[in-house]
Amino acid sequence: MVGITKRFPGVLANDHVDLELHQGEVLALLGENGAGKSTLMNVLSGLYRADEGAIYVRGERVVIRSPRDAYELGIGMVHQNFMLVETMTVAENVVLGLRGLSFRLDLGHVKRRLRELGAQYGLKVDPDAYVWQLSVGEQQRVEILKLLYRDVDVLILDEPTAVLTPQEVDDLVEVLRRVITEGKAAVFITHKLREVMKFADRVTVLRDGKNVATRLTRETSPDELARLMVGREVLFRxxxxxxxxxxxxxxxxxxxxxxxxxxxxxxxxxxxxxxxxxxxxxxxxxxxxxxxxxxxxxxxxxxxxxxxxxxxxxxxxxxxxxxxxxVGHVPEDRIEMGLVGDMSVAENLALKAYRNSDFSRGPVLYPEGMRRFAEDLINGFAIITPGPETQVKFLSGGNLQKTILARELTACGGLxxxxxxxxxxxxxATETVRKQLVEERDxxxxxxxxxxxxxxxxxxxxxxxxxxxxxxxxxxxxxxxxxxxxxxxxxxxxxxxxxxxx
Ligand SMILES: Nc1ncnc2c1ncn2[C@@H]1O[C@H](COP(=O)(O)OP(=O)(O)O)[C@@H](O)[C@H]1O
Ligand SMILES: [Mg+2]
Known part of the structure; x- marks a missing residue:
């Protein structure tokens, strides 16, 4: 991929990204949330069209207009949200969407082939099982089998380990290793450093839509990757x-x-x-x-x-x-449950401390006290905001989370x-939040x-x-x-x- 640029309204998701994938390797595509990883691979797999840039496959310039075009070039992707039909069997899902199939399709042949592929790559799934009967890990295997059945050379997996247990992660490593010995290649999207070190031969790091570095895994370290990914030094433990x-x-x-x-x-x-x-x-x-x-x-x-x-x-x-x-509560859904978007950072921080006598006595509010209270928390929790008066809806995800945490920790009385x-x-931000949790425990x-x-x-x-x-x-x-x-x-x-x- 050369100079790939992809814009969404108001967002430059990919900014002149170059990316190479070689036969026989697992390439990790590493980056924080929003770095542009999925977008770049959606371009390669035909789901999105790039605004600029070119794609070459084995040296030939190609145009990929749809996932079907991608398949024909031997490129297939397993998306973060699986795309299987629950009421159909594994075998039916695998052949779904294949060109030139009729209703008199020989499912027996498909099932035989799936068993062969399953044995070859260590992807055990019953071809007759219905998708709704399968665990998430098994559904992922079906998605991979679907690509192998189409004989793709390039497998792209978008954050595949998010839904897996540690053992399933190990199994997936094995599968990918086997796949690439067949002369294929795999792209493994992740934001976890540990996984890069475990899975990948090379790693390309995206930050803010740009390719900031590519390294051989054996020549880099989690520290270096973290620095590349975040753009500064990070503490680990x-x-x-x-x-x-x-x-x-x-x-x-x-x-x-x-x-x-x-x-x-x-x-x-x-x-x-x-x-x-x-x-x-x-x-x-x-x-x-x-x-x-x-x-x-x-x-x-x-x-x-x-x-x-x-x-x-x-x-x-x-x-x-x-x-x-x-009881303090840091909810799963920050904006809907945790914060009031139209209210200021200071007001949100004070929501549960309304009995704090520094800024309220009965129905009377003391804005100066509230402002000081907010400033202390903003400093203590390293909340990045233009000021306490800024509406929280303008903060980034990490700073929203720190705001909730600051409020809940100061308001909670035991749990x-x-x-x-x-x-x-x-x-x-992860580092800050984890430190705060441990300090609170202490x-x-x-x-x-x-x-x-x-x-x-x-x-x-x-x-x-x-x-x-x-x-x-x-x-x-x-x-x-x-x-x-x-x-x-x-x-x-x-x-x-x-x-x-x-
Ligand atoms: N379909 C879309 N419409 C608008 N913006 C999008 C779309 N997909 C992704 N984006 C934006 O593009 C940026 C990169 O997103 P994405 O590629 O999903 O990142 P990653 O996979 O690295 O987390 C983000 O700012 C995201 O909000
Ligand atoms: Mg993504």
Whole structure:
């Protein structure tokens, strides 16, 4: 790809990007959220047309107008959101959209070929299974098989590990290794440094739509890649002392709840978080994490079980009651639930501290006190904003998250429920948020940290509970040694230490 430029209204998503992919390699395309990775690969796979630039395949200039054009050139992509038809079988999905097929298509032949490909590349899937019966990891295998069935030479995978357990990630590495020994090549999009080091032969780093560097993986390091990705030095490990847990702050007993579709989302979840402790909830998305946070913070009804905070029963109490007993909440959805876009940074920061006598006595507000309160938090949490009067809707994602965190941490009186607190944040903001969580723990707050990012949990949690299909299938101390164990539990395997020890 030479000089690829792609604009969206108001956004320069790709800015004269050059990118080379060689036969027999896995190329990582690394960059923070919004760096332009998906856009660039959507251009290559025919979903978008570039505004400028050219694409060459084996030295020939080509024009790719559609995904079908891309297939014909041997290029195929697995998108972040899979594009499978749930009510059809694996084999039917694989042949869907192939040119020149009739209804009398020989599915028997397709299935045989899929079994062969599955064996060849280590992609086991039953061709007769319906897609709705498959786990997310299996659906990803179907997407890959679909490309291999079309005999593509270039496989593009957009953030493929986001939905996988650690073991599935290892399996995927194996698959890609086998694929490239066949003279094919793969592009692996990610924002995780660890994965680049593990998966890729070379890495191209995008920042703000530009190609800022390309390196051989063996000649670079996570530190250098982080610097390239973010544009400055970054700290990696949050300094953390051993945990000294105090009394139980959050006690959840046999909690049950339904999801938005009315199906069981929590099935008798029990866990305890002590003062001065961070308990992480690990699990593949959609296993009850969201519902757990919502029930604890009073946003969703419990259909059974109890929630106590500092000894007070708050089961099915309104959210205000949770705030009164000292529950802070960093919600998953920052703008809709966490902040009021049209209000200023200062007002948002003060939302829960309205009883603070520095700026309010009864109905009387003292703007000077509120401004000072806001300025302290803006400095303390390194919130980048033109000033306390700026409306929060003009802040970037990382600064929105820091604003919520600042408010919730100062308002919370014992328990903080943080849901994906660093999702979508750049490396710098992630570092700040993680440090703040650990500092809060050290001040004696009990922190329940729900995260899909295992590295994050291993880095800052003291204990990790794994949730699978609405149940806590095990808990373990958070150290690197427990990674394998956690992975097995994320896939639903139970361990001896089942339930949450108190
Ligand atoms: N279809 C689209 N319409 C408008 N803007 C888009 C579209 N797709 C991506 N963008 C913007 O282009 C930029 C790059 O996005 P993307 O390629 O998705 O980044 P990445 O995959 O690296 O996270 C972002 O600012 C994003 O908001
Ligand atoms: Mg993307």
């Amino acid at each position: 949050v300094e953390k002392t051993a945990c000294e847990p105090g009394d139980a702050v959050l006690e959840v007993e046999s909690l049950r709840a339904l999801d938005d579709k009315g199906l069981p989302a929590l099935r008798a979840v029990s866990l305890t978080v002590h003062a001065g402790e961070i308990v992480g909830i690990a699990g593949v998305a959609g296993n009850g994490q969201r519902e757990l946070a919502e029930v604890i913070t009073g946003l969703r009804e419990a259909t059974g079980g109890e929630v106590y905070v500092s000894g007070e029963r708050i089961t099915n109490c309104p959210p205000l009651r949770a705030i009164e007993v000292g 903080l429920v943080a849901v994906h607190p660093t999702r979508g944040l750049d490396v710098g 001040r004696g707050t009990a922190v329940l940290l729900i995260s899909e990012d295992l590295d994050e949990l291993l880095e800052i949690a003291d204990r990790i509970a794994v949730i699978f299909e609405g149940e806590i299938v095990g808990t373990t101390v958070a150290d690197d040694a427990s990674l394998g164990e956690i992975g097995l539990m994320m896939a639903g395997e139970r361990t001896e230490s089942e339930g949450m020890a108190t």
